[in-house]
Amino acid sequence: MKYEIGVIGAGIVGAAVAYRLRTVLPEATLLVLEKESEPAAHQSGRNSGVIHSGIYYKPGSLKALLCSRGRELLYEFAAREGIPHERCGKLILAVELSELPRLHALYERGIQNGIPGIRLLSPAEIPQYEPEARGVGAIHVPVTGIIDYRAVVQRLLQKSQADIRYNALVERLISTESGYEIHASGSIYRASYCIFCTGLQADRLARLDGLHPPLRIVPFRGDYYELRPEARWKVRHLIYPLPHPTYPVLGVHLTRMIDGGVEAGPNAVFAWAREIYTRHGFSIRDTIEALSFSGTWRFFFRHWREGLEEYRRAFSRRAFWRSVQRLVPSLEMEDLVPARSGIRALALTKGGSFWDDFYFVAKERSLHVLNAPSPAATAALALAEVIVQKALQTWKLSSSVPIAGS
Ligand SMILES: Cc1cc2nc3c(=O)[nH]c(=O)nc-3n(C[C@H](O)[C@H](O)[C@H](O)COP(=O)(O)OP(=O)(O)OC[C@H]3O[C@@H](n4cnc5c(N)ncnc54)[C@H](O)[C@@H]3O)c2cc1C
Structure with missing residues (x-):
């Protein structure tokens, strides 16, 4: 089977992206690949569990804007879904x-x-x-x-109705005219488009996809x-x-x-x-x-x-x-x-400064989230809105029509 969109990484960013894709593309076939045996195994399940206010960030930055919006979206989501929070x-x-x-x-x-x-x-x-x-x-x-972020990730994935494959380490990508052949832990998956939300491995996946990210x-x-x-x-x-x-x-x-x-x-x-x-x-x-x-x-x-x-x-x-x-x-x-x-x-960066804002790069058939530091857990639902919008714009897809080339 060939999926329309593959999301790589089942941390909170990947889960929120899959959830957002389901909202704007209700009919799309979605695949989530995660190398661990469960979701939120890394940053998203090992953080401080804080829903940040957004007070710290440079006014006008993506962090400032998306933290405030994401915070309120997260409170609404948690209340609606009965996820422990306060x-x-x-x-x-x-x-x-x-x-x-x-x-x-x-x-x-x-x-x-x-x-x-x-x-x-x-x-x-x-x-x-x-x-x-x-x-x-x-x-x-x-x-x-405060909130239980593992529970948030699980619920987002469940609501995305994506096919989720755990123990699927993405090791090789073959880019074709109509999408990707994704080699993961001995299996091959196909998707027309891919969104990479791979946290601590983000630069490596970008290089695997032929990019030369300016960040390490x-x-x-x-x-x-x-x-x-x-x-x-x-x-x-x-x-x-x-x-x-x-x-x-x-x-x-x-x-x-x-x-x-x-x-x-x-x-x-x-x-x-x-x-x-x-x-x-x-x-x-x-x-x-x-x-x-x-x-x-x-x-x-x-x-x-x-x-x-x-x-x-x-x-x-x-x-x-x-x-x-x-x-x-x-x-x-x-x-x-x-x-x-x-x-x-x-x-x-090469110059030794840290990249202080969210950062993603889109190309013909993929988008890479290269930097999603704190408060990305708080901001995830708002961040996913921006990521999906940027991906659909770059790929010239409209949310109301079936995805071409699938
Ligand atoms: C100690 C700590 C405290 C923090 N506290 C807070 C806080 O209180 N509030 C807040 O808002 N933010 C906090 N943050 C930041 C927040 O947790 C992260 O910004 C956010 O979780 C990033 O999510 P992510 O999905 O990008 O990454 P991750 O959660 O790391 O998920 C990436 C996923 O991709 C998978 N993956 C990677 N490579 C591959 C591959 N090749 N194939 C398949 N799967 C792959 C990984 O296994 C992983 O599951 C904290 C972070 C840390 C580390």
Whole structure:
């Protein structure tokens, strides 16, 4: 059988794309190929579970626009489909007086981004929201929430009514006049068009498809601790520090999860493998690809201070504890229990900067999502609208007519 559209990757972006395709092309035959035995096995199932507000991002950027729209679409979807979630709100804390100008600048950015209900808090107001948190000022962001992203991915895939093949590692693509022959784990699939949503492998799939992407995916691991049950009361909702001004992470935060646990993390250290989740995980191929790329070294030189600090925190529970104890002084080191890890796909340019927005490239019969960093889980439903629109425009397909060449 030849499918009309193949989606490669069953993370949240691939799942949202398949769902969106079903909405605009109700009759199309859709195929989803995923190399793991289940959906959301990588970034989408190993993230912080936060529905971001959109406060952080450069006004007018795709991240800012799609995070806000995606957030509301996600709340609607979760409510309609009965997926566990909560619009619980979060605090962003300034802990030292020197941080106040950055806190105020972030608040102004939130206003520019149209984030509803945000409010600057005085130190005396902080305990009304988080009795154990301390700061010299804070922003309360009421629209931030928490959700079970694995459940979201599963439901999106189910509703897409696509044929889904797990344990299907796409290794070879043969492009023909009328589409693709996709070689995956010993089977051959055919599709007129393909959308690649392959997260940590995005640059490799693009090269497989004859593109020369200007970005290289470099993996950065994030480790989490969880609070032991007796200490969970110290964190009611979500407590974040101010984000680092230049390093591409939000900083170690405290997050109540939808299952009732509380997590602290993640840090961000260079990882020696794209998809191995232990602290000593190592892949020769991934390491050679990362370290033979000039952008990685330029990034290291530019951020060596932050990199060393992150490494110290990765191997020292005390250093990790100090980062969260700044936010909640009553937390004790014994409250932190080592937990899981996730790995981010950081898209670096040759010049050593990280690509700070969503990025996709379309060609005659394919579209590649080359960069879908945080808040892509929050934004997925809105991101999928843009991806599908761009794909259909490039391929000169209309959503109301059957797909040609199938
Ligand atoms: C530690 C961490 C915390 C985060 N916290 C948040 C948060 O709280 N809120 C938020 O909005 N965002 C968060 N993010 C970001 C968000 O999780 C990601 O941006 C998003 O999940 C990316 O989704 P994706 O579908 O592009 O990638 P992925 O989820 O990685 O999915 C890609 C899929 O493609 C498959 N694949 C790859 N290559 C092939 C191949 N050759 N053949 C077949 N299948 C293939 C993979 O197996 C994988 O299942 C976080 C990310 C991390 C890592």
